[in-house]
Every structure is written in C-alpha cells, then in structure tokens.
Ligand code: ADP
C-alpha cells in the first residue's frame with residue numbers, strides 16, 4: 001500500500017478522498033490555492049501545500065506545481081478526484097515519469113476514451129451498441145453534409161474533447177447544419193483546445209443511465225449496477241439515483257455485460273463509468289468517464305462497496321475484493337447536489353460567507369461536503385457545496401427521507417438550490433419515475 005497520497009483537488013471530493021486514505025492507514029497531502037487557505041480539505045489533511053493563486057490554471061491545473069508538491073512531501077501516489085486534471089492524459093503520463101502512481105487508469109486509456117469520437121468507434125468495434133452517428137470525427141463541411149443525410153435531423157454535433165455538459169449543439173435542419181458545425185468547431189477549440197467534432201442522432205426522449213465498473217490491474221472487471229441521472233439542467237446532472245426506475249434485471253444484465261466488455265476492450269483498470277442513453281428498453285453507449293463520478297455515493301449505498309478505497313487499492317496493485325457474484329444491489333439511494341446558486345435568478349452562482357449551517361442527519365443519511373459555518377465560498381470554483389444522499393429500503397421510502405432531509409437542511413448567508421430540489425423531489429413526475437432527460441427544461445419552479 002502507498003505511504004502518502006497527494007489529493008490534486010478541492011472541495012467535497014478532496015475531503016472524501018482524505019477520509020478514504022485515513023481509513024486505509026495512508027497519509028494524505030492536500031494542495032490548495034491562496035483562495036482556499038481556509039478550505040476544509042487543506043485543514044483536515046495530514047499536510048497541506050499551497051500551489052498557487054486563485055485562478056485554476058495557476059493552481060489546481062498547474063501540473064508542475066502539483067508534481068513539485070508530491071516531491072517535496074514524498075508522496076508515492078496522487079488522486080486526481082473529478083474535474084481539474086482527472087482526465088488529463090499528459091498529466092497522468094507526467095506522474096508516471098516522476099514515479100508517482102496516478103490513481104486512475106493508464107494514460108493511454110485516458111487519452112483514447114477522452115476523445116469521445118474515438119471512444120465510440122472502439123466500443124462499436126467491440127460490439128457495444130452506440131448512438132448512430134458519424135464514424136469518428138467530422139473534418140470537413142462536405143463530410144458533415146454526408147453524415148447528416150445518413151443520420152437524419154434532428155441531430156447533435158459534439159466536441160470530441162468535450163465534458164461537463166458543454167460543447168453540445170442541436171441541429172434541426174439542413175439550413176442550420178454548416179453554420180452550427182462551424183460554431184461548434186470554434187467553441188470546441190476555445191473550451192477544450194481541440195476543434196474536432198463528431199455528429200450523432202438526437203435520441204428524442206432518452207434517459208441517462210450509467211454503469212459503474214471496477215477493474216483491477218490483473219484483468220478482473222466487475223460492474224456495480226446503474227445510476228439514473230436523467231434529472232439534468234443544460235446537460236448537467238442535478239439529482240441522481242440507484243437503481244433506475246426504468247431498470248429491470250434483464251436490461252441491467254445486458255448493460256452490465258456491455259460495460260464490462262467496454263472496459264476490457266480498452267485494457268481499462270481502476271474505477272470508471274460507462275454512460276448510456278436508454279430508450280424503450282434499448283441502450284446506446286455515449287461516453288466513458290475515466291474517473292470517480294460526483295454521484296458515486298448512490299452506488300456505494302446500494303452495493304456497500306467503498307469506491308474510493310477500491311480505487312486506491314487497485315492503483316496499489318491489489319486484486320478486487322469482490323467478484324461479480326458478490327455484488328448485490330439492494331435498497332434505493334438518491335443524491336441531490338446542493339449548489340450555492342439562485343434558481344430564481346437563472347441559477348446564478350451565489351458565493352459568500354456561510355453564516356449558519358445545519359445539516360440533516362439520522363439513519364440512511366449521508367452528507368459529502370467541505371462547507372462549514374463561517375466558511376466563505378470563493379467565487380472562483382464550482383458552486384456545488386454539498387451532496388445530500390439518502391438510503392432506504394424502497395424508492396418510495398427514499399423519496400420520503402429525502403423530502404424531510406432537504407427540509408431540515410439550513411444554509412444562511414448564501415442562496416442555494418435546496419428549495420428547488422425540494423420542489424423536484426415532491427413533483428409528480430419524479431414520484432412516478434416517468435420522465436426523460438428533457439424534463440427539467442420545462443419544470444416550473446415557483447415556490
Ligand atoms: P459527473 O457528474 O458524472 O461526475 P460531470 O460531467 O458533472 O460528471 O463532471 C464532474 C466535474 O468535472 C464537474 O465539476 C465538471 O464541471 C467537470 N468537468 C468534467 N469534464 C470536464 C471538461 N472536459 N472540462 C472541464 N470540466 C470538466
């Protein structure tokens with residue numbers, strides 16, 4: 001096992017990883033920007049190193065400063081969390097060169113899967129069903145026209161290097177095609193530093209259902225059931241649950257097998273998520289995320305597996321603690337992302353000082369957060385301040401538990417989306433389980 005792990009991240013996920021290290025008897029090193037001097041992760045780690053100013057490019061994305069921090073503190077491994085450098089293949093390669101174990105897949109796997117067009121081709125060749133679309137990237141306008149004829153409208157143009165719900169444009173007709181593809185290329189270039197785009201059919205009323213996998217370095221791959229992330233705002237997840245209300249044992253088995261096949265097709269190890277769209281009991285591969293996901297706690301609740309500890313053990317070369325037969329999905333878990341933002345003002349971020357904080361508790365309630373009373377949320381980073389996760393024997397019980405947990409949750413000093421989440425959890429659509437990825441676009445929130 002490692003002696004010391006550097007956590008190249010901030011916020012709740014950094015705290016989550018520090019806790020996993022402690023439980024494994026591994027020392028932890030936090031890195032922080034000057035704006036995060038008082039952040040929880042910098043306080044609870046065994047050691048903390050300042051890596052630069054507030055701007056992310058100078059701190060949490062500053063590869064050299066982070067590697068230097070590993071060397072100064074004598075870390076033998078690094079956990080990237082999610083976002084920031086977690087899906088950066090050159091950073092993973094740099095860690096390897098410096099003798100620091102990157103807690104994630106190989107840099108080759110990150111590179112291949114990070115190119116979403118290329119990942120789709122690999123999966124298709126491995127026999128995993130994919131969303132119909134262009135074969136690889138679309139380079140010229142002529143190619144775009146040809147593919148559009150084959151795919152039909154409406155369709156989506158997506159940045160090959162995209163992520164975080166950005167870099168996706170809908171195209172309704174031939175007239176829109178060339179101008180939209182050109183805008184998509186420019187956006188892809190400016191957001192992701194790569195102008196490659198690909199095209200795919202717009203699935204009309206799909207649900208986002210993803211499969212969690214774990215794979216060790218010895219070639220064992222297992223899946224841990226699904227998460228339903230169909231509650232999305234602008235292609236970004238808002239609320240997640242496991243199991244999915246649209247799942248049945250037969251579909252779960254087919255999707256799980258496809259996910260394992262997908263991981264094996266690219267020699268994958270560590271934790272990963274294969275994202276699918278589901279429509280009428282059919283599923284299509286969308287992309288693979290080569291890191292821990294924000295919504296991993298719902299899977300931890302229904303399977304009893306600690307995914308972050310598993311990641312660290314896998315990176316240390318240990319075999320999986322579980323075989324596929326050991327994994328039983330039981331009960332129901334729901335996660336609400338609690339953000340410092342104002343839903344009535346277009347979800348405008350609301351940084352500032354938390355004057356009072358009361359978090360819910362009781363059986364089956366988990367809070368993953370780096371917030372505390374008196375903490376000032378800086379304006380430079382993500383607005384997610386906590387994740388509230390509940391677990392109960394049935395979906396109906398979990399909804400009830402979430403309802404009361406949300407109403408107990410008090411944050412004063414900044415605006416939050418707690419009332420929005422409460423309205424959502426009480427909505428007829430959520431309760432029935434019958435909705436699709438487009439639902440939140442039309443959901444009226446006026447409390
Ligand atoms: P998930 O919720 O499934 O873990 P998200 O797509 O919400 O994944 O991404 C997790 C975090 O990583 C978010 O903070 C998101 O903004 C960020 N992120 C993901 N991909 C990228 C990317 N390519 N560029 C910038 N940020 C990203």
Ligand code: ADP
Nearest residue numbers: 131162163164165166200201202203208235437
């Ligand atoms: P990101 O890398 O930003 O996470 P994804 O490719 O995973 O991008 O897509 C994000 C979301 O966009 C999906 O969860 C889904 O809601 C929507 N989406 C993506 N592709 C399609 C598609 N072909 N048809 C319909 N919706 C889609």
Ligand code: MG
Nearest residue numbers: 164165275287
């Ligand atoms: Mg995605």
